[in-house]
Amino acid sequence: MLIRRFLPLLIFIGLFVAFMVGLTLNPREIPSARIGKPVPDFSLPPLEGDGVGLSTADMTDGDNIIIVNFFASWCGPCRLEHPSLMKLAKLDGVKLYGISYKDKPENSLSFLKTLGNPYVRVGMDLKGRNAIDWGVTGTPETFVVKNGIIRYQHIGPIYDVQVGELFLPLVKKLRQEGPS
Amino acid sequence: MRVLILAAFLFALTLDANAIGVDKDRLADPQQEARAFKIMKQLRCLVCQNESIAVSDASLAEDLRAIVRKQVRAGKPDAEIIAFMTSRYGDWVLLKPPLRPGTVILWFGPLILLVIGGFMVFRFVRQRPETAIARPLDADEKKRLKKILGEKNEQEGNMP
Secondary structure (H helix, E strand, O other): OHHHHHHHHHHHHHHHHHHHHHHHOOOOOOOOOOOOOEOOOOEEOEOOOOOOOEEHHHHOOOOOEEEEEEEOOOOHHHHHHHHHHHHHOOOOOEEEEEEEEOOOHHHHHHHHHHHOOOOOOEEEEOOOHHHHHHOOOOOOEEEEEEOOEEEEEEEOOOOHHHHHHHHHHHHHHHHHOOOO | OHHHHHHHHHHHHHHOOOHHHHOOOOOOOHHHHHHHHHHHHHEEOOOOOOOEOOOOOOHHHHHHHHHHHHHHHOOOOHHHHHHHHHHHHOHHHEOOOOOOHHHHHHHHHHHHHHHHHHHHHHHHHHHOOHHHOOOOOOHHHHHHHHHHHHHHHHHHHHOO
């Protein structure tokens, strides 16, 4: 009998809690479908010169953790995250590669010349077709790869604090796994 | 007749009132283009999140439309084209979420609430049958009613 009296109140509290939790979630956060999957088959021209700039073969590199960053000179948040990338590139056992997304090569080059070039190498994805194979929704976007397998996908800019609080522990953890 | 033609013309305009109207390289075969459009309508734009790629003006949506068209032209079945998208962007890219353990509440929650609500209404109505049946007053009740009404009238009459 007591339960019946309080049932509406219990339902109300239940809905209240559900809605409160729901309101704190970020609807723009897209769950990644790529984590745990191999990187796509790709081969991109370099930003300067001829030959191959970046390809699937670069995504496996012994114990090293590969970080692939999609950027463009026309993208505001890319400028914002640029100092974070400079720090990221200096982490132990990290190789940071860049993919310039739908950008004119000369613009990407001057972008890197002005702000500094954190990348070991840069591939050009002129039409953005390669980005679709990675599941990229827009720049900036960053992938952490080990042994050719995508382990983490970061959508949006990397904030300064995230280098130490997110990427550093992740890189350490992945390196401890050893080569598989 | 003129009104009808005008109406038909205006209706035809609305059919095209979406972003694919600005795409240059549509499929030559209208049947293929229709199939491509049907697929595009099921795919969510990842930039403007509550639009399908069929109506979105975002450049990524444009790229994805081109891919859908290319695959339709190559004769790939719908399921394969959709799988191409979900393998890259997850179920998230589908405007109609598939039925999975995680989406059971989404799919059946409203139905369950409707059943519970219907049951509660049914119980509520059945529990109080007396209130629903009208019965003429007996002599005693009539007398009491007259007395009450009389008192009330008197009181009101006394008011200044």
